[in-house]
Structures are given as structure tokens and as C-alpha cells.
Amino acid sequence: MSTVTLNPASTTAPSVFYRNKIPTTTDPKCRTRFRPKPLFAALVEEARPRSLPPVRGSNGAVPEPNIAVSSIVPASRNRADDIQAESKALARAVNASVYSPELLKFKYASRPFKVLRRTLQILVGLGSFGLKLWIDQLQGQLDQNRRARAIELRETFTRLGPTFVKIGQGLSTRPDLCPPEFLEELSELQDALPTFPDAEAFACIERELGLSLDSIYSSISSSPIAAASLGQVYKAQLKYSGQFVAVKVQRPGIEEAIGLDFYLIRGLGFLINKYVDIISSDVVALVDEFARRVYQELNYVQEGQNARRFKKLYADKEDVLVPDIFWDYTSGKVLTMDWVDGVKLNEQAIIEGQGLKVLDLVNTGIQCSLRQLLEYGYFHADPHPGNLLATPEGKLAFLDFGMMSETPEEARFAIIGHVVHMVNRDYEAMARDYYALDFLSPEVDVTPIVPALRNFFDDALNSTVSELNFKTIVDGLGAVLYEYPFNVPAYYALILRSLTVLEGLALYADPNFKVLAASYPYFAKRLLTDPNPYLRDALIELLFKDGKFRWNRLENLLVQGKMDRDFSAKEALQPVLKLLLGPEGEELRTLVIKEAIRVTEAISIGTAIDTYNSIPGPLKSFLPNGNGIGTPMTDVEIESMMELREQVLRIWGLLRSSDNIDPTILQPILQVLQEPEARSLGGRVFGGITQRLAARMLQQVLRSPTTARAPSL
Helix, strand or coil: CCEEECCHHHCCCCCCCCCCCCCCCCCHHHHCCCCCCCCECCCCCCCCCCCCCCCCCCCCCCCCCCCCCCCCCCCCCCHHHHHHHHHHHHHHCCCCCCCCHHHHHHHHCCCHHHHHHHHHHHHHHHHHHHHHHHHHHHCCCCCCCHHHHHHHHHHHHHHHCHHHHHHHHHHCCCCCCCCHHHHHHHHHHHCECCCCCHHHHHHHHHHHHCCCHHHHEEEEECCCCEECCCEEEEEEEECCCCCEEEEEEECCCHHHHHHHHHHHHHHHHHHHHHHCCCCCCCHHHHHHHHHHHHHHHCCHHHHHHHHHHHHHHHCCCCCEECCCECHHHCCCCEEEEECCCEEECCCHHHHHHCCCCHHHHHHHHHHHHHHHHHHHCEEECCCCHHHEEECCCCCEEECCCCCEEECCHHHHHHHHHHHHHHHHCCHHHHHHHHHHCCCCCCCCCCCCHHHHHHHHHHHHCCCCHHHCCHHHHHHHHHHHHHHCCCCCCHHHHHHHHHHHHHHHHHHHHCCCCCHHHHHHHHHHHHHHHCCCHHHHHHHHHHHEECCEECHHHHHHHHHHHCCCCCCCCCCCCHHHHHHHCCCCCHHHHHHHHHHHHHHHHHHHHHHHHHHHHHCCHHHHCCCHHHCCCCCCCCHHHHHHHHHHHHHHHHHHHHHHCCCCCCHHHHHHHHHHHCCHHHHHHHHHHHHHHHHHHHHHHHHHHHCCCCCCCCCCC
């Protein structure tokens, strides 16, 4: 790849820094279509809108939008410098466009011929493709012409512009919806779109930053490294520091292109809301939400702020990489960030050739996405392969922070609770969860929904929950959503998109991959350690049923929770202990006392049997009952006691074998036991044990001692 070297005397690194050759600006293919090789960095896509207030100077005046950055930036910066640079970047983006359906209506209602021309263009493009597919089916040539049709669909989406490119990007990650030929062709829409002239891009950089190229860069690639729906990316070397950066430049005229499309799609949404009864969601509201995010994506300063926030929340993990933003060289239409060498996650052969595993990287993405969706609520809503790179060091690099969204706090806990209710097959509770998820208004009666949930999940849960794939659940819930008055909120649609994309990436490497199985350790960790009352109650629901404690559930939670690297045995079950001894814990205390008596008896009897079995044979004849426990018990009773003891000991072993275990694991429990209520609870447990032993002794007196025998252990 050729580069433009600026002021060679100051260049401290080679001017050629991209290994794979792509067409230069003299190659006519560079203006139409190119295929970047696996090692690349790409930056492009979507975000929640926020109005950007003008940044005022010390004299109170609002700076002009095209504020020039300093041509000499110190190599070392502090936080104050970054804040000042970010403020200047905000000022440069003060005139960034914001989505307004009213303004679009005012603009295009008076241009009927332009609207009609675009409508016909869309109908002809998609209609001709659909007609050819129909003819292929009639002639039995669907398989024979699949590659040609895939190329045609990609070219059709490309001709129709950014809005349809995004549709193609979504389809490119769904092997369950599209044949391999379509996946391969549509994947080029992620970063191999037609470019616009480099001269226009370089002029945009100078205009937006108020500086000449040679005052900013030592060198810059002469043609784009990647091109996507809203912009194209160049690789450059900063003059002041020698750092390599990715410079994203917005496509000229992009606002006009997407504005007309959203005006038409919004009009279609009105028709769907009015005449299509099967769709209960407000289509216009969904279109408006998506359009606002795309418009926000046009403001690159906002994208930089999204990246900074994302890095602060999630880049604390050693296997996650988020590039830094260079605010001095960022504006509404130019974004500069760290250069990242990497390979797209769907390039399995290349990744594994570097000694990495795709599934490990996808699992990192899933764990990070769960933190995004359910811990902080701020998530990357567009994780297609062009935005997720495997670095040579084995890290997962997140790029393109234009499209971000947030999960409401109440919904985060409700989603985890929903999984618990699904595991318990508590369909009444599942139906009530839809209030917290904002799927249903409070006045809607969920009673009729329960049978529909039962019909689907009773069949789906014939296998374990971890064996379900995400698409199965989405499709099943989708059938329920269509039948009842659900209103799917925009954040939920973006969550589905995010998780289905990750599952699609995993399916490239392993057709049997299950997102829920990979997610379960995170859910287990949150249930065991999170003090939130909603999750605490969900844990109690999971562990107790019909007044009995389900030790197998606790054991499974601990096994799964330990698979999460952030699991802490010290924190496990602390929320339940606090509730147990709190003013609202009487019902739970009754259950725990009953179970504590059972466990104490099981451990005592099990220890007695072990001791008995260790005694030499001739001496056993001197012991009462001949079983070592002094009380008459059936084989079934003894087997049940021994099983309970072994299960409790296994659970204790899991807690002790935690990677971060230390002697202070018992400290919180000891602190809790010092509470007055704990002493009362201990007395009640001791009293129950005494009563149980007395009952056993009475049985010993009233029953024949030969009615039971000890198993051979």
C-alpha cells in the first residue's frame, strides 16, 4: 500500500506501514470496490442522541465551529489537557445535525418528485432482486445461482446507500438466516464499500481541523484502509509523537442520503401501524429511535465520547482492548484514534493460524457484553465482525462506538430474574417480568399470556437451559409477542441484535455453540453475590421449592459461578445471609432452621457410620443396632443422609477451592453470627437438633433394633 509522506525530514518511522497491498488512488478499482486484507483496523457505525452545547471561551463567546487545533502538541498530556482538547472538539462539532422527523417532513413534503424518484429506485432495486429469486425457484436453480444472487444483493444494497448497507451488515452475521455465499458477500459491506475521492477526504480533514495535512501527519495512506456506510478510514502517523492512528472521515452528502430514506421508512411505519394488525409494536417509534442513533453517529465527537466511556467501564479486563481518542484531531466529521492491528472474528483460519481460538475470543465478547447489558447497562449495539478484531496478542478489540444504547436499571435485574424464572418453569413470574421489562403497561392482565409461555417453554426446556440457543428463545418469545399486546422497547431490540450477532460469529467456528451456556457462569455469579433485593429474592426462589432446600441447585450455581473469573467465594451468599437475619427474614429463617437440622443430623450420622466402618469386624458386634448410629434407620434413610452429607461437603469444597479463597472467607459469616438474631437462630437450630435426637432415642426404645442395617461403605 502506498502512503503520502509529508515532510520526510520529520518522519521517524517507515512510510509504508500496511502489509497488504490494496489499490492506490490511480487504480480505478479504488473508486468502486476493494478488498482489504485481514490485518486492518476499521472504525464505523451508531449512538444515542445528545444535544451538544456550545463550549464558551474565557470571555463568554462561542468559538467558531472550525477551531484550529494547535500545530504542536506536547508528547505528554495530563487530564486537564485532555479535557481542554475535548472541549475544543465539542466546539468544532457544535453544528452537528440532529434527527428531527418534523424537519424532514418539512423538507421533503415540498419535494414530491425527489421522494417519488427515490421510492421508485428502492422498489426497482429490491423488486428486481426478489423477482429473480422467484424465477430461480420456479426453474429449480436457487442453488446454482446462489453466488450470483448474493453478489447482486450486495451490489443492490450498496447502490441503495447507507441505510440499506446497515441492513446488509446485520444479515451478514446471521448464518441461520442466510446461506454461506450470502454471508461472504454481505460481509464486505462491513468495511469494503465503495470509497469517495481521497482529495475530498483530505480537504475535509483540513477544513474540519483548520490545519494543513503536513502540520498534523508525518505520513498518511494515499487510499483508504477501509470504507463503510458513513465514512472511510486512513492510517496515518502523527507528526508530534510518531504514533500510528486511524483517521475516519465522513462521507460527503451523507445527511441528505439518510434523511430521505428515513422520511420514506417513517411513512411506511405509519402505514404498518394503521393497517398491519399482526405487528403490535409502534413501528414509527422504532424507526425514530434507529434514525436518532444513525444521526448521532454522524457526530464523531459524540462517538469519541462514547469510546472514552466504554473504555472506562470495560477495558479493565486484560483481554479487552479499546483504542484511545486523540481529541486535538477530532471534530464532527473527523475522528482520530489509536491504530489497532487485528483480524476480523469471522476470519477463523487466519486467527487460528496465529495460535488463537475464535471461540475464546467470542466468549470474551459474550462476557463483556453481559457486563455491558446487565451490570452497567451501557452497551455496544453494533458488534459486527468489522467492529470486533482479534489482536495478535489475543485481545478482543472493540471499534466503532457510534451506535450505543443503555439498558434501564430495573430491566437489567428483571432480565436475570427472567432467566431464573425460566429455569424454575415459573411462567406466572415470567409473565410478571414483562412489567419490569416495560413490555406491558401495568393495566394489562398477564393471565392469558401464561399458557402461551408454558406451551413454548415446556417443549423447549425438555433439554437443559444451557443447551438452548439464543435464536430458539427469540423465535419462541417472538411468537408470543405477536399474539398479545406487547410493546417491545427499543433497547430490547438492540440487545437482541447484539447477542444474535455474537451467536452468529460463534456459529462460524462451532455450529453447536450456545450463547446461554456461555452466559450461565455470569448469571450464577450475579445471583450468588449481588446484594440487589430483586436478585436476592430470585436466588431464594431458585434454591427453595415447596419448603425444601435444593442443594443440587446451589452446587450447580457454585460450579458455574467459579467459571467466571470475577467470582468471589467470600462474597457468595452474603446477600442471603443478611436477609436471613434481617427483620424481613422470618419465613426464610424457618426454612433454614429446618434444613440446618437435616444437615447437622446427616453429618453426625454420616460420621458415625464412617467411624463404625473403620472398626475391626469382631468389635462391631459389641455396638448397639449393629450400624454404629444407635438408632433404627432404613437403608433408604441412611442412603439419603449420606447423599446429603456428601453434597454439603462438595459445596464446602467448592467454596474452599475458589481461586481467590482466603482464611477471611468465614469473617463475614462470623460477623453476621454476632448479631442478636443470629444467636436466637442458633438457639432454635440447637433446640431442633435436640428434639430430633430425642425422637431418635424414643424410636430406639420402642422399636426392634434389628429393623435396620448399615450399608457396606
